[in-house]
Amino acid sequence: MMNALVSQLQTLGHPQRMAVFQLLMRRYPDALPAGEICTVLGLKASTGSDYLSALKSVGLITSQRHATHLHYSIQMTGVEAMAAALLGDCCKGRPDVCSFSTPSALEKTMDPALNVLFVCSANSARSIMAEAILNDIGEDVFTAYSAGSKAGSDINPRVKALLEVKGHDTSKLYSKPLSTFQTTDAPQFDFVFTVCDAAANEACPTWPGQPISAHWGMADPVKATGTQAEINLAFQQAYGVLKNRLTGFVALPMTTLSAISLQREIDQIVRDIPSATKET
Structure with a gap:
C-alpha cells in the first residue's frame, strides 16, 4: 500500500501531470479525449500521451475506447484509495485534516x-x-x-x-x-x-x-x-x-x-x- 502511495505521489509531483489530473477531476465524471486534454492544457500530443499513461499506470485515471480514440476519466476508486492511504495510514486519520469523514x-x-x-x-x-x-x-x-x-x-x-x-x-x-x-x-x-x-x-x-x-x-x-x-x-x-x-x-x-x-x-x-x- 505504501509503495503504491509513493508511486502516485511521485507521479503527481510533476506540475503538468498534476494539471492533467486536476482537469480530469474538475470534469469528473466526464471522459475526455486525449486531444481535448492537450488542447485545454496546451500540451503536445506526444507529451500528453506520456502524462496520461503515467497517471493510468498508478491507478488514478482510466481510459475507454470510443471508435478510434481513447477517452480518459478519473478512476475514483484509485483516488479514494490514495486519499485513504495518505490521511489514514500515513497521517493516522487525524480529525483536523480528515474533516470529510x-x-x-x-x-x-x-x-x-x-x-x-x-x-x-x-x-x-x-x-x-x-x-x-x-x-x-x-x-x-x-x-x-x-x-x-x-x-x-x-x-x-x-x-x-x-x-x-x-x-x-x-x-x-x-x-x-x-x-x-x-x-x-x-x-x-x-x-x-x-x-x-x-x-x-x-x-x-x-x-x-x-x-x-x-x-x-x-x-x-x-x-x-x-x-x-x-x-x-x-x-x-x-x-x-x-x-x-x-x-x-x-x-x-x-x-x-x-x-x-x-x-x-x-x-x-x-x-x-x-x-x-x-x-x-
Whole structure:
C-alpha cells in the first residue's frame, strides 16, 4: 500500500501531470479525449500521451475506447484509495485534516438554507436556468445563485422567455461574474456546480468552507442551430435536463449522508440524467 502511495505521489509531483489530473477531476465524471486534454492544457500530443499513461499506470485515471480514440476519466476508486492511504495510514486519520469523514457534512449549516452556486462561462443560459429552477423547487432548504467565469452583459432572451413561460420570476435574474461572490460579505456556499465544460476546464477559485462540488456539464442551447423550432427545442431540452437533475438533488437526504456519500449521489445524478448532447 505504501509503495503504491509513493508511486502516485511521485507521479503527481510533476506540475503538468498534476494539471492533467486536476482537469480530469474538475470534469469528473466526464471522459475526455486525449486531444481535448492537450488542447485545454496546451500540451503536445506526444507529451500528453506520456502524462496520461503515467497517471493510468498508478491507478488514478482510466481510459475507454470510443471508435478510434481513447477517452480518459478519473478512476475514483484509485483516488479514494490514495486519499485513504495518505490521511489514514500515513497521517493516522487525524480529525483536523480528515474533516470529510464526519457523519454529516451539512448538519451544521441547515439554518436557514443551503447555498448553491451554479457556474458556467457566460452566465446567460444554463446557470441562470439552474438558479431559477432550484430557487422554486428548493422551497426553504436551498438558496441558489449563479455566476460566470466570463459573464456577459445580460441573460439570453430565449432563456428569459422560457423561464417566464414555465412560471419563474425573472425580475432578479442577471448575468454576473464570479468575483461577485468572492467578497468578504458574499454567501458561503455548501455546493458549487459547473454546468458547462468551458468553466470546468478553468482553474476554480478556492471557496471558503470547502463546499461539495460537481460537474454537471451539458450542451449549450445558445449554440443550437437549425430552424426556430429546433433552436427552441434545444432550450426546452436544457431546461428539462436541469429540472430533472435538480429534482433528484433536492430529494437527497442532506443531513444524514456523509460528505463522501453525498458526493457520490450528486455525481450519480449526472450519469442517470445525461444531457441529450454534449458540448464539443
